Amino acid sequence: MFFTLEGSEGVGKSTLIESLKDFFKENKIDFLFTREPGGTKEGQEIRKILLDQSLDLNPYMETFLLLADRIQHVEKIIRPALQKNKHVLSDRYVESTFAYQGAGRGLNQRELEGFIKNLNFPKPNLTIYLDLPVQEGLKRVKNRGKTDRFEREDLIFFEKIRNFYLDLVKKDPQRYFLIDASIPIDEVFRLAKDRILKELNEQ
Numbered sequence: 149m150f151f152t153l154e155g156s157e158g159v160g161k162s163t164l165i166e167s168l169k170d171f172f173k174e175n176k177i178d179f180l181f182t183r184e185p186g187g188t189k190e191g192q193e194i195r196k197i198l199l200d201q202s203l204d205l206n207p208y209m210e211t212f213l214l215l216a217d218r219i220q221h222v223e224k225i226i227r228p229a230l231q232k233n234k235h236v237l238s239d240r241y242v243e244s245t246f247a248y249q250g251a252g253r254g255l256n257q258r259e260l261e262g263f264i265k266n267l268n269f270p271k272p273n274l275t276i277y278l279d280l281p282v283q284e285g286l287k288r289v290k291n292r293g294k295t296d297r298f299e300r301e302d303l304i305f306f307e308k309i310r311n312f313y314l315d316l317v318k319k320d321p322q323r324y325f326l327i328d329a330s331i332p333i334d335e336v337f338r339l340a341k342d343r344i345l346k347e348l349n350e351q
């Protein structure tokens with residue numbers, strides 16, 4: 149089965165992923181963890197450009213770099229794993245593009261859908277969305293120190309992104325599972341793990 153994890157900056161995706169990795173390893177459940185952008189060696193090069201603060205990327209250039217990264221990621225990592233009946237969890241995927249480039253940068257969502265539809269990316273069974281008030285997340289990011297090209301954006305940019313994700317969850321609560329990321333981290337882990345196990349058991 150195919151799972152993805154979404155959220156804005158500083159919501160604790162990385163911490164959750166570490167706990168999930170440990171859990172599935174201990175329980176001998178074959179899970180592949182991967183991420184975007186930069187899930188492949190080639191994608192790592194694209195990631196460097198995307199996060200480079202000294203570059204001023206046109207929003208379409210940004211979008212097509214992300215899609216180029218995803219094409220390589222899907223064909224080299226995700227699709228082969230799914231074909232071998234492995235479970236996959238990707239830290240960010242298609243929803244990030246609609247949230248950041250669509251809602252955040254303001255590209256037309258229909259136009260984005262058009263670009264993406266033709267690429268035939270596999271559809272996740274479940275997307276977990278970690279939700280946190282924007283200011284809270286940005287505070288956590290600032291405490292980490294150095295910020296990247298996305299993290300230097302203003303509050304409004306991240307508010308648009310958050311509202312987009314909240315809307316997605318509202319429209320399709322079966323496909324999107326919201327976790328309030330302001331609760332203790334082991335609670336976040338327990339909710340995510342239980343929801344994934346439920347999905348695997350119902351397979």
Ligand code: TYD
Nearest residue numbers: 156157184185214240241244245248249298
């Ligand atoms: P990363 O360091 O992985 O950030 P995070 O820890 O927040 O996941 O950087 C990825 C950045 O790329 C993140 O700010 C969101 C952005 N992004 C997009 O704008 N569109 C996309 O489609 C994807 C996959 C990522």
